[in-house]
Amino acid sequence: MSTLDVAAGAIRRDETVEIVLLLAFAGGFIDAYTWIIHGVLANAQTANLIFLWAYGMAGNWARASHFVPPILAFAVGIVIAAWLRRVAGGRAAAISTVIEIVLLIAIGVLHNRLPDLAGTLGISVVAAMQSSMFARVEGTVCSTVMITGNMRQAIENIFSVVYGGAPLGTLRKSGIFFALCAVFGFGAAAGAFATKSIPDLALGLPVAALLIALLRCEAPRREQGR
Structure with a gap:
């Protein structure tokens, strides 16, 4: 993909490889952070649901309830992202990224003062908004907050190339x-x-990645405004 492709509108700026890789770094980072700090996963709600019912069926409902807040917070983040798309249109992704940055900075600053629950809720909202807003790379569905679907598509594309008859660009997509x-x-x-x-200070790294992604997304818009 060239800069010309982006400028011409053939590929949305927020769907470029550069932006999506920055977001994937942030996605992996905050999942590790919430697991170590809070004992839950910000992105992988499948895992949280499994832990919830595994502990619940073992009779440890106090432990099981620990996994409910991030699931609910993730749902809230999806609703916020859907609302932003309705009211902000093409600016929704940028606004969402700003909100994510502000939330992560707030959680990082208040790390020693916020109870575990508040930090988990805030980070799960961030993960949900990123998952909802940045769901494609060069027009193809992807995820920046988990690898399951990405791994499947990578392997399927390799298989298509080896088997023969794959469209041009399949190997690159893989x-x-x-x-x-x-x-x-x-x-x-x-x-x-x-x-x-x-x-x-740990959350400063995903904040930096999100900030770079935001600036890179906004750069063409600023150039057009000159």
């Missing part, structure tokens, strides 16, 4: 999806290391 998986994993590794090493 590479993009593998890169998403790898960067998400790198983000999780960075999140685990930073959370244990500098817990009070």
Whole structure:
């Protein structure tokens, strides 16, 4: 994909590989952060639901209830993202990213004062908004907050190329999806290391990634306004 493709509107700026990889890094990071700090997952609500019922069926309802808030917060984040798309149109992704940055900064600043529940809720809202707003790369459905679907598409595309008759660009798409998986994993590794090493400052890294993504998304708009 070239800069010309983006400028010409063939590919939305928020669907470029550069932006999506930045978001995947942030997605992996905050999942590791919430697991280490709060013992839940911000992105993977499937895992939270499994833990909820596994502990519940074992009779440990106090532990099971620990996984309810992030699931509910994720739902709230999806609703906020849907509302933003209705009222803000093409500006929804940028506004959503600003909200995510503000929430992460607030949680990071109040890390030692906020109860665990509040931090978990805020980060799950961030994860949900990112999941809803940034769901494509170069027009193809993807995820920046988990790797399951990305891994499936990467492997399916490789199979199509090996089997023969795959459309032009299939191998490149596979590479993009593998890169998403790898960067998400790198983000999780960075999140685990930073959370244990500098817990009070750890959220600064995903904030930086989101800020770069926001600035890169807004750069063409600023150039057009000149």
